[in-house]
Amino acid sequence: MPELPEVETIRLGLEPIFIGQKVRDVVVRARKLRWQIPSNLSSLIKNHKILALYRRGKYLLFVFDNGGTLIIHLGMTGRLLVLPPKHKPDKHEHLVLEFANNKSLCFIDPRKFGAVLWTHDDPLQHPLLQKLGKEPFDREFTGDYLWHKSRQRKVAIKQFLMDGHTVAGVGNIYANEALFAASVRPDRMTDSLTLEECKKLTNAIKQVLRLAIKKGGTTIRDYVASDGSIGSFVAHLSVYAREGQRCIKCGAILKAKRLGQRSTVYCAQCQK
DNA sequence: CTGTTAACCTGAGTGC
């Protein structure tokens, strides 16, 4: 369920605790998440230090002092919690990294749509990351970029935005919110968008994501930060999960429809 | 290549 703001909030919470810290022990419990957790993970990272923690889209990248990188994706229900080494393990706690500073980093994921991977090479060249679209806060994520990418494409703009190959990190909540902020109907075909609309959309995405990070993400049901705290962006949602309620701008009743089997909420008055 | 759909998996909520 975590999208870019939630993943970034988790990253910000983990960074001060684990940078420079050495892995003392590794416990792998899950047989299989989205993919198998590397069976030799322990030998890869035990007694090695984390040098840096980056984010690309919804992926977290833990760079180790042996040159390798642990890649973690949280899927729909994944959590990364900082707990004491002796805590009672959650039913769905699939991986625990125990560190020299006496803190454990725990990966919990009931639905197992998440992923824990390892690469010796440049993580950005990993097959799963290599083809990702621009980072929303990249200077190059502009209206021009979106306009060029969207030409001759016959998909609803919302689905296009949620495709990580268009822009990385935008999921269902923030696609809904950004489209509302840009006054664009979610079911518009991408190739019908004008350059002007693409500019409004890219700006809306940056603005919505920035505020959501500032608010620590959106907690609807599962999401919590690495310290267990919840995100407060729910209070700023304009359309997501507000079907049947009134539009905050014009007062019309918000409509819902399914786009690519994802719930979509919009204001038929404000969004054209 | 593009576009659509099923699949991965568990838990919470609803209606009968």
Added chain:
DNA sequence: TGCACTCAGGTTAACA
């Protein structure tokens, strides 16, 4: 209570 069914912050692989 139980059962059937729907839905959920994601994404890939397999189709047409």
